[in-house]
Amino acid sequence: MALPATDNFNRANAANLGANWTAQAGNMQVTSNEIGANGASSSTENGVYWNADTFGNDQYSQVIAASVESYAGAGAACRIATNTDDSWYGFYSDTSYLYFFKMVSGTWTSIDSDSTPASTSDVIKIDAEGTTITGYRNGSSQATNTDSALASGAAGVTSWGDGVGTTVDDWEGGNLGSPPADIYSILPAFRTVRA
Secondary structure (H helix, E strand, C coil): CCCCEEECCCCCCECCCCCCEEEEECCEEEECCEEEECCCCCCCEEEEEECCCCCCCCEEEEEEEEECECCEEEEEEEEECCCCCCCEEEEEECCCCEEEEEEECCEEEEEEEECCCCCCCCEEEEEEECCEEEEEECCEEEEEEECCCCCCCEEEEEEECCCCCCEEEEEEEEECCCCCCCHHHCCHHHHHHHC
């Protein structure tokens, strides 16, 4: 496959996200063509990464908020560990906040927050460029921090809660600064010169 990667989750309900996804911690589920938490308790943190591509260290992940519920959040994650270490950077929302955090070896730590929660149809995005980690809502920076705890990993999604709760849809993940997958399709003159 090729980056950026996308998934619209338009498939049958399932207790996991499917073949191109690996649960790093907990799990997430597909429900009504959207995804949300699939945890055993309200303290469950879930991180699930896209396994069909290899991501550079500077990467992004984004989703669209489909529904925003209380006491159960969902959003985007980057630099999710692809080994057994429960680690990632995340940006997710419930009805109270947009939470900007890091998970390091299973320990959740807030690194910033936005007291205005996401609304339905908001684009929730997180990116990591060097040690600068930034969370966006609809293209505007909402939270940022300098953090060196996690240097690499894969893009994916994150959630917490004991039920589906907040749901997200239309995931996209890729590398920062990458050219379009098919640059010749937008530069036909360049293609002619190079032929």
